[in-house]
Amino acid sequence: MYVWMLGVGAALLLFILWRLMVHFSGQSCRNSHAEKTRSSEAAVSKPLHSLSFLFPRSLSPALPGPPALPLLGNMLDLTRDHLPLHLTALARRYGNIYRLYCGSTTMVILNSSEFIREALVKKWSDFAGRPSSYTGDKVSGGGQNISLGDYSEVWKAQRRVVHNALQRCTAESLHSVIETQALHLKQVLLDYREKAVDLSEDFTVAASNVITTLAFAKSYDKSSAELQKLHGCLNKIVSLWGSLWISVLDSFPLLRRLPNPHFSLLMKEVARRDEIIVGLLDEFKQRSGAKDGGTLTASLLQHSLESADKTAKPKTLLTDTQLHMTTIDLLIGGTETTAAWLCWTVAFLLHRPEVQTGVYEELCSVLKGQYPQYSDRHRLPYLCAVINEVLRLRPVAPLAVPHTAKRDSSIAGYFIPKNTVIIPNLFGAHHDPAVWSEPFTFRPERFLEGGGGSLRALMPFGGGARLCLGESVAKMELFLFTAYLLRDFQFLPEQPEELPDLRGVATVVLKAKPYRVIVRPRAH
């Protein structure tokens, strides 16, 4: 009798505990004020996390999220103009972790650096996967590139080989490659003779030349037909692949049987891209020979040659397709991101001319007329603060690249089943009002000593196993390009009242809308 009563009592206690958990987590979702959301999440997620082992998974509290339509789920949310901003607005309503349904796929959106860090860094091996998709496979040679390839032993070996080759090239030649491009850019800007111009293409050429010089010891002029063809094609692929016409094919396989001109165009561009890359690699092999030179491709080719060697250890293998896809990864990852960031920087500085003056004065007083070295960054705190503030406000890969759960796991105490798609909303994390005061305001001073800005909460390059492969390349580029530009030029709006739009256009990359600027040489 006593045993029976004890059993019923224990069951009752567990039931009450479970109801309390569901009640509190529901409260945290309804709570729209960000600070309250954070504190209730902190109060609830910790006990949830520690008690979750007591409950069957089906009883774990459901993730909050907006109501979903039958069949479509929340797909309409995903088609919204400026998706990062929309997802951030949803976080104010549903909390810093919520779910969206896209057809039969569940997506979990993470909107704070704390939750993004938990998934990508602390539990990196649980969330290092990439979703496999019909269209993703079509553009990535069946997932054989680094950015879209799923986490596996083969992928790990490929990333390690490319990472090591990139580190070697970075140490040997990156600084001088960027300096050359920065001086070339200076000449291009001088040639404009203070005419109002759109600089986006010049920034793209400069960033692209850094990568093509590293990869093939080759750089281009803006007018080069080869360069226009390459970037025209890569840009078209990125924008077509991000469009709804294409992404519906991943969720609704039946639609693949219908004619789809957007998809046909995408396939045409992919074929064109592959032809251009094969041409570049062949030309490089003929020009330099695989074993020659300190370029990235020479180093990677070395690895593919070793693959023919039966005695080579598997970790050094790189197939022809992997080399081909890696080259595309570096060209796409390394061009539009850096160029978009430079456009954002000039746009913000046009809005805040006194910040531009502050950086110029710092450069003059510290460098005494010299051009900066990357090692000077520790002596130029205001310039670094501006770089960080632009990365915070406009992380150019605002939603990173989707991850997937490789196994059942949890985030913030919520159960996350295997194969769930995880979207790290870096834009949302960088605008989290619980971490950043006046989150939407451009205020570089927050990153100066005592300014309250948190470098830990700044995650423009993602984190963990999928951390941006080009992070160290990008950081040196952002510093040197900005320092050279602001040392030599003053950027002025075309008309005092016509300042660039700061909202931007968000596809895979968050870009500024085109604007024109007058570039006035500084009198040294």
Ligand code: HEM
């Ligand atoms: C301002 C410049 C840049 C920013 C803000 C940026 C940001 C990012 C982000 C957020 C990711 C996704 C991380 C994730 O999935 O969690 C990423 C991935 C990647 N980035 Fe960058 N990136 C930049 C420049 C570059 C450059 C210069 C290169 C090449 C030299 C590059 C190559 C890559 C590659 C290959 C990946 C895929 C990594 C993987 O899936 O393992 N990126 N980047």
